[in-house]
Amino acid sequence: MQLGERDPVTGKYTTGHDWNGIKELDNRVPRVVTFFLLGTILWSIVYWVLMPAWPLGVSYTKGLLGIDQRQTLETAVARGVSQRAAWSEDIERLDFDAIRQDPALMQIVRESGSTLFGDNCAVCHGTDAKGSPGFPSLVGNAWLWGGDAEIIAETLRIGINSGHPESRYAQMPAFGRDGILDRPAISSIVSFIRNNAEGIDDLGPLDTKGVEEGSRLFADNCAACHGANGRGDPAMGVPDLMDDSWVTGSDRETLIRTISQGRQGHMPHWEGRLSEIDRKILALYVTEIAREQAEGGNER
Amino acid sequence: MRLIAGLTTTERQTGLFLAGLVTLMGAALGIAGRNDLLGYHGLLIVVFGAVIMIALLRNLDAPEPEESRLSEYYDDPIRFGIVLTMVWAVFAMFIGVWVSALLAWPELTFDAAWASFGRLRPVHTTGVIFGFGGNALIATSLHVVQRTSRARLPDQVSPWFVLLGYNLFCLLAVTGYFLGITQSKEYAEPEWYADIWLVIIWVTYFVLYIRTLARRKEPHIYVANWYFMAFILVVAVLHIINNLAVPVSFGSAKAYSAFSGVQDAMTQWWYGHNAVAFFLTAGFLGMMYYYLPKRAERPIYSYRLSIISFWGITFLYLWAGSHHLHYTALPHWVQTLGMTFSIVLLVPSWASAGNALLTLNGAWHKVRDDATLRFMMVAAVFYGLTTFEGSFLAIRAVNSLSHYTDWTVGHVHAGALGWVAMITFGALYTLTPSLWKRERMYSNSLVEVHFWCAVIGTFIYVFAMWNSGIIQGLMWRTYNDSGTLTYSFIESLVAMHPYYIARTVGGLFFLTGAVVGTYNILMTIRHEPRPLRERAETLGADQPLVPGE
Numbered sequence: 075m076q077l078g079e080r081d082p083v084t085g086k087y088t089t090g091h092d093w094n095g096i097k098e099l100d101n102r103v104p105r106v107v108t109f110f111l112l113g114t115i116l117w118s119i120v121y122w123v124l125m126p127a128w129p130l131g132v133s134y135t136k137g138l139l140g141i142d143q144r145q146t147l148e149t150a151v152a153r154g155v156s157q158r159a160a161w162s163e164d165i166e167r168l169d170f171d172a173i174r175q176d177p178a179l180m181q182i183v184r185e186s187g188s189t190l191f192g193d194n195c196a197v198c199h200g201t202d203a204k205g206s207p208g209f210p211s212l213v214g215n216a217w218l219w220g221g222d223a224e225i226i227a228e229t230l231r232i233g234i235n236s237g238h239p240e241s242r243y244a245q246m247p248a249f250g251r252d253g254i255l256d257r258p259a260i261s262s263i264v265s266f267i268r269n270n271a272e273g274i275d276d277l278g279p280l281d282t283k284g285v286e287e288g289s290r291l292f293a294d295n296c297a298a299c300h301g302a303n304g305r306g307d308p309a310m311g312v313p314d315l316m317d318d319s320w321v322t323g324s325d326r327e328t329l330i331r332t333i334s335q336g337r338q339g340h341m342p343h344w345e346g347r348l349s350e351i352d353r354k355i356l357a358l359y360v361t362e363i364a365r366e367q368a369e370g371g372n373e374r
Numbered sequence: 375m376r377l378i379a380g381l382t383t384t385e386r387q388t389g390l391f392l393a394g395l396v397t398l399m400g401a402a403l404g405i406a407g408r409n410d411l412l413g414y415h416g417l418l419i420v421v422f423g424a425v426i427m428i429a430l431l432r433n434l435d436a437p438e439p440e441e442s443r444l445s446e447y448y449d450d451p452i453r454f455g456i457v458l459t460m461v462w463a464v465f466a467m468f469i470g471v472w473v474s475a476l477l478a479w480p481e482l483t484f485d486a487a488w489a490s491f492g493r494l495r496p497v498h499t500t501g502v503i504f505g506f507g508g509n510a511l512i513a514t515s516l517h518v519v520q521r522t523s524r525a526r527l528p529d530q531v532s533p534w535f536v537l538l539g540y541n542l543f544c545l546l547a548v549t550g551y552f553l554g555i556t557q558s559k560e561y562a563e564p565e566w567y568a569d570i571w572l573v574i575i576w577v578t579y580f581v582l583y584i585r586t587l588a589r590r591k592e593p594h595i596y597v598a599n600w601y602f603m604a605f606i607l608v609v610a611v612l613h614i615i616n617n618l619a620v621p622v623s624f625g626s627a628k629a630y631s632a633f634s635g636v637q638d639a640m641t642q643w644w645y646g647h648n649a650v651a652f653f654l655t656a657g658f659l660g661m662m663y664y665y666l667p668k669r670a671e672r673p674i675y676s677y678r679l680s681i682i683s684f685w686g687i688t689f690l691y692l693w694a695g696s697h698h699l700h701y702t703a704l705p706h707w708v709q710t711l712g713m714t715f716s717i718v719l720l721v722p723s724w725a726s727a728g729n730a731l732l733t734l735n736g737a738w739h740k741v742r743d744d745a746t747l748r749f750m751m752v753a754a755v756f757y758g759l760t761t762f763e764g765s766f767l768a769i770r771a772v773n774s775l776s777h778y779t780d781w782t783v784g785h786v787h788a789g790a791l792g793w794v795a796m797i798t799f800g801a802l803y804t805l806t807p808s809l810w811k812r813e814r815m816y817s818n819s820l821v822e823v824h825f826w827c828a829v830i831g832t833f834i835y836v837f838a839m840w841n842s843g844i845i846q847g848l849m850w851r852t853y854n855d856s857g858t859l860t861y862s863f864i865e866s867l868v869a870m871h872p873y874y875i876a877r878t879v880g881g882l883f884f885l886t887g888a889v890v891g892t893y894n895i896l897m898t899i900r901h902e903p904r905p906l907r908e909r910a911e912t913l914g915a916d917q918p919l920v921p922g923e
């Protein structure tokens with residue numbers, strides 16, 4: 075190669091090329107580059123010999139170590155299962171009361187229940203399980219279907235209005251939309267509910283209107299499901315309308331909307347998605363956090 | 375318009391014909407797709423074509439340009455491209471900040487479908503990569519190829535066709551996402567009609583480049599041109615193969631990919647990774663190889679090192695794509711190959727970064743004083759850092775921690791902000807004064823401000839994502855003694871929140887820098903050159919006026 079001029083700064087020669095003033099020095103490729111290039115290539119070759127690496131038509135070189143990602147995964151999963159077997163078998167075998175007697179098992183329920191709840195339930199019921207409009211609180215000790223671990227486990231298995239063949243079914247009819255009750259009638263019923271339910275202390279002028287009428291209309295239209303005293307019926311998943319806990323809300327507007335439009339909450343079923351053990355853990359976990367909440371409330 | 379006055383009458387007529395053709399195509403698409411979202415894009419193309427036609431028609435009988443133009447380089451499209459680059463930069467980085475804020479405060483979608491995360495995110499990625507990066511590459515490559523070949527572009531129509539056509543593609547892409555048109559392949563989201571259009575543009579670009587090189591008066595082809603050629607050629611191949619698809623009908627925006635299952639995933643990441651390699655790396659290396667030695671006024675450290683790096687990078691990158699699919703349904707052996715090639719790749723990558731930094735030997739005092747050169751120096755450092763991180767992340771075991779976490783996003787932005795954007799700003803600050811015949815940028819202190827905004831922004835962004843990504847990865851794989859997961863996903867989201875806010879702050883710094891830069895460039899364009907006499911007073915007699923040109 076024809077050599078160019080000497081670079082005054084480094085004392086090296088240029089290659090003699092010149093592109094609009096850009097020149098190149100004729101420096102050798104530094105040793106480290108060659109060294110690492112050969113080193114990494116050598117390492118790659120060793121790695122290819124040891125691991126699955128090159129395609130051979132319909133097959134591939136399996137590698138001397140005989141490692142395969144599917145096998146590795148299956149072993150890891152099996153190892154995890156056997157590690158958990160120490161307690162998972164107990165949870166599967168024992169009934170809820172027996173598990174509650176065992177502090178070690180309950181520790182596991184709390185630990186993994188919290189993660190299971192966060193990953194599967196918190197989107198709807200909230201990270202604190204206190205719910206939000208349309209999604210019931212699970213720690214208020216006011217239940218639609220009941221707060222026993224057995225009942226909750228069943229709710230989890232089949233869901234509510236979920237499409238599961240055995241699903242729990244609960245529907246609040248749409249009295250306004252379907253033309254069963256007119257607007258003034260619904261308004262009186264709302265007055266009746268708001269005057270009699272616990273914990274409603276923001277009564278406005280509208281709430282004094284038609285309470286008597288509302289009471290009569292309630293007996294005629296609502297008592298069949300919600301009970302004569304409005305206390306609901308857990309056997310049918312009908313909520314108590316006289317307590318201070320609400321799925322949708324107790325303000326006038328929301329109540330009118332619920333009664334006019336009806337309501338049918340959707341709680342997914344978890345059979346086929348969470349194992350029976352996981353569902354059992356969750357049922358116990360939910361009763362635990364509900365109990366803790368209630369006790370915490372009493373202490374205060 | 376001065377730009378049109380530079381064209382000959384025949385060229386104006388050719389331009390008119392082409393714009394008319396585009397308008398007709400748009401009308402055809404619009405009519406066929408009138409009951410589909412495609413209708414909007416038909417309309418957009420018609421408007422785009424019509425605007426160009428009107429501009430040409432109004433100046434059709436302007437006087438012919440001077441003959442003397444043929445003895446100079448043809449720079450009008452390059453000047454236009456620089457302005458477009460900065461417009462896209464500000465727009466797309468603004469969307470980046472918005473997307474980033476969305477992850478911290480999800481309610482910022484304002485309940486509008488077009489403003490949802492899933493639509494804005496590709497607007498950001500396409501806007502920065504193709505809008506900002508692509509325009510910068512087209513502009514600088516056409517500048518570099520003329521200077522290093524000592525040849526004028528062969529004609530005056532095809533560069534405009536490439537530049538404007540390419541921006542039409544970007545517009546189709548970005549407006550499509552807002553409307554909900556996407557084929558949901560990352561970095562290849564535009565649908566079939568936009569893809570076909572880009573093929574036409576890209577082939578023209580390739581031919582234009584080859585024709586210019588063929589006219590060269592230098593015996594050798596300079597390194598920068600090797601990289602630009604690799605960029606243009608490989609991107610064409612990647613784009614065509616990954617986008618093979620069958621449209622539902624001529625009147626529908628939707629097409630279905632020719633690939634499915636794991637083949638689709640592999641094709642997509644072969645494309646995706648080499649988009650990074652040839653668009654965001656090779657192209658910008660081309661840029662670096664010209665503007666860095668120019669600005670530093672130093673010879674390239676080693677020609678032989680350039681050769682090794684070039685062939686290493688072009689050969690090895692093409693094998694590395696499968697490292698995006700570790701621990702998936704992709705066969706183990708493909709993952710092994712992707713991983714090993716990614717490791718070897720580190721050597722030529724560092725050789726390039728080293729070649730750039732060693733070129734600065736003898737010019738470090740300039741790096742200290744000149745923010746423009748410092749931009750390019752920092753870019754080379756970030757290039758080295760990012761490629762090291764990339765090879766590291768390609769190791770399967772490391773990837774099992776990093777994949778699907780913010781670590782990847784941090785890695786991407788170390789490259790995107792630290793390398794791609796910084797080398798571009800360095801190049802543009804070198805190029806702008808020389809193209810507009812100014813002795814320097816409108817304000818050197820604003821370049822300095824931009825530099826520090828960019829550096830601070832990048833550091834905040836990258837450190838936030840490193841932290842957040844590693845915490846996230848660890849939270850996802852931490853087990854209790856009982857053998858179940860310790861954290862729920864939502865808890866990991868809560869842990870990310872402060873980092874998302876930090877990233878937004880970093881992004882704001884970076885965006886501010888880009889806005890300052892745009893202002894500075896526009897003022898340089900408007901600013902009258904100072905009279906020669908005054909210039910002689912402020913500059914020492916032996917100092918060159920513009921180190922760039």
Ligand code: HEM
Nearest residue numbers: 467470471473474499502782783786790794795881884885
């Ligand atoms: C103002 C500066 C910027 C900000 C605030 C920003 C912000 C973001 C955000 C929030 C995401 C989505 C991350 C996620 O989904 O978790 C993203 C993705 C991305 N950005 Fe940026 N960005 C900026 C500049 C850039 C630039 C200059 C480039 C390229 C030249 C770039 C290239 C990308 C790419 C390729 C992705 C996709 C990453 C992946 O899929 O892993 N960004 N950016």
